[in-house]
Amino acid sequence: MxxxxxxxxxxxxxxxxxxxxxxxxxxxxxxxxxxxxxxxxxxxxxxxxxxxxxxxxxxxxxxxxxxxxxxxxxxxxxxxxxxxxxxxxxxxxxxxxxxxxxxxxxxxxxxxxxxxxxxxxxxxxxxxxxxxxxxxxxxxxxxxxPQRVVHAALFKPSIVVPDTPLLSDAGLRPALIEAGDKSVEVAMTEPKPSVIEPVVVKTEQDPIRILITRRGEREALLDLQTLLNTLGYDAGVPDGRHGKQTITAIRAFQLAEGLKEDGMVTADLVAAVYAKAGKGAPPNGQILVRQKFKPLVEEAITIREPEIALGTHFLLARAVDADKGTAEWYGVSMDNQLPQSTLKRLGITTEADASAPDALARTLDRLDIPEDMRNRISGLMSEGASLSISDTGLGPETGDGTDFITVTRKVQKADVSVTQGSKKSKKKKKSVTVIN
Structure with a gap:
């Protein structure tokens, strides 16, 4: 040892x-x-x-x-x-x-x-x-x-600047300080100083676990049910299930829009519902956050060039400095060959190459995370936060009482005909630094 x-x-x-x-x-x-x-x-x-x-x-x-x-x-x-x-x-x-x-x-x-x-x-x-x-x-x-990765898409802790007469009036999160096996809530009641300086809301907390993946069938149906309700077609409480009430709502929408009345969820139906609601293209990615094995966040994001695999990556944050709003991320790209059936289901035509030196940077380049969501996650950042990226979402090993678990498959090199290094995936990249 x-x-x-x-x-x-x-x-x-x-x-x-x-x-x-x-x-x-x-x-x-x-x-x-x-x-x-x-x-x-x-x-x-x-x-x-x-x-x-x-x-x-x-x-x-x-x-x-x-x-x-x-x-x-x-x-x-x-x-x-x-x-x-x-x-x-x-x-x-x-x-x-x-x-x-x-x-x-x-x-x-x-x-x-x-x-x-x-x-x-x-x-x-x-x-x-x-x-x-x-x-x-x-x-x-x-x-x-692990290698040091610097990229604009990676999360940093947020700094909160007070804008109220008294700090005691500000909407501050409670700070949880570990005291043996008990948590103690600390309140801040000091008056605001005469010179305004950045003030950080610090917390001693278990680090968050973040997963970025593709939006699955359940999530897509949740979005569809929500939009149908917004448009006046009662799909019931969104639950991600293609049940009787959802089928009835879809048939009513199809009838009103002159579409084939079959109650089925198809790409054409989804596109029509989104267009009617004025929402543009449906989101194809999602970001999930857990802490202490419990879900905190589940929101939609956009993955650009969805026909290219995201690959499987893991990053860990260290030297998280809330005073400066900085964090050092160290990342690993892992081999993971997806079955042909999964590639077809996800619409992936270009597979990932974990051995490519810029594999992780290329993936980070393609993630569009809404600013409000980025700010919310930044407010949860602490030492040891992690970020997993995967095409396959929540696998069978991820469940209640677990973090995000991704099981990979060994790459059979003879079966890999196209990689992320192909001409199709070449594009002008954002500023990225990988420090060895």
Whole structure:
């Protein structure tokens, strides 16, 4: 087990802290990355490796899934309910379907487990004591490493400037300060100073988890139901279901507009409803935010050039400075080959190439996020906030009591005929900086 010491970092929210064998301490929003090809786990502080360990992932027939995960549950003593009550000490669950990090007496430098990630006992114990529920773990077929990314589309903490006679009259959010297991609400009642200076509403809070993805069938139907109600066709309370009341509302709209009266949801119907409501083109993307595993935000956004895959990316914010309104983002692009049926359903004709040096920047270039939504999320920013980007939305592993989980599929290079590097996707890019 190898650790490199660092100082001057603070621990906030769902941060990770590692203690070295020499007794020093590493603190900060660190990132755990498991590389299946190297059979190695690395912990990064920004773009710097601060700890490494050998691992054993799943053997043939029991492959460890790859993707973006978070720690859902922790148990010092745990026994498998699948494999003859096999001991799994210092277990950190990554999926409810049975994948976890855990200690083992057998950690050869090759795949040997039934799907879990085995760790040497000492390392697993130290890691267990340093993590909290919600900490992210990336698992990749090939080695990937976080890189510094600077881009206008990335979120920054907002600075609030008072414009009322007294700060006590301002609409401030309560600050929540962790005091053991209790939260204490702090009120601000000091009078406004004679010289107006920027004032930041600071909070000690669990970091938010952001997902940007394509708008699915449920979300599209919710929008359609809302617009039908606005136009006077009673589709009931929007629920994303193509039920009897929604079908009746669609048939009434079709009859009034001289369309085929079948009650079906088609691209032509959606376009007609949006045109009638004066709303332009329907949104094709969405942004979701969770905190403490609970949904906070779900809003529509626009993804330009939707025929090009977004790819699968993960970014973690560190050095979040609310006084300056700045944050450092470190990102990883991950291999993920979508099935042909998914590509067809999503209308994707150009696949993503995670190995391209500008893959993440190209994707960020194409996101149009409304300013009010950007301001709302910026107001929630804190140390360790994360952003996942994926074409496939909320997969089966994402549910109640989880963060956003994205399971990826290994790229079969022989099957990839078109990538983001094609002429079709070349365009003038915004100012982007990737710092190695």
């Amino acid at each position: 190898k650790f490199r010491l660092a100082t001057g970092m603070s621990i906030l929210g769902l941060m990770l802290s590692c203690t070295s064998a020499l007794g020093g301490t590493l603190e900060g929003p660190l990132q755990i990355v498991v590389s299946k090809d190297l059979q190695e786990l690395k912990i990064y502080d920004g773009g710097v490796v601060v700890a490494t360990s050998r691992v054993s992932t799943g053997k043939a027939g029991h492959s460890t899934p790859t993707g973006i995960f978070s720690i859902l549950e922790k148990k010092r003593t745990h026994f498998s309910n699948i494999y003859d009550s096999a001991p799994m000490p210092f277990m950190q669950r990554l999926t409810w379907s049975g994948i976890a990090l855990h200690a083992s007496n057998s950690v050869p430098s090759y795949p040997a487990s039934h799907g879990c990630v085995r760790l040497p006992n000492d390392f697993a114990k130290t890691l267990f004591s340093a993590t909290r529920r919600g900490g992210h773990v990336l698992i990749s077929d090939r080695e990937v490493a």
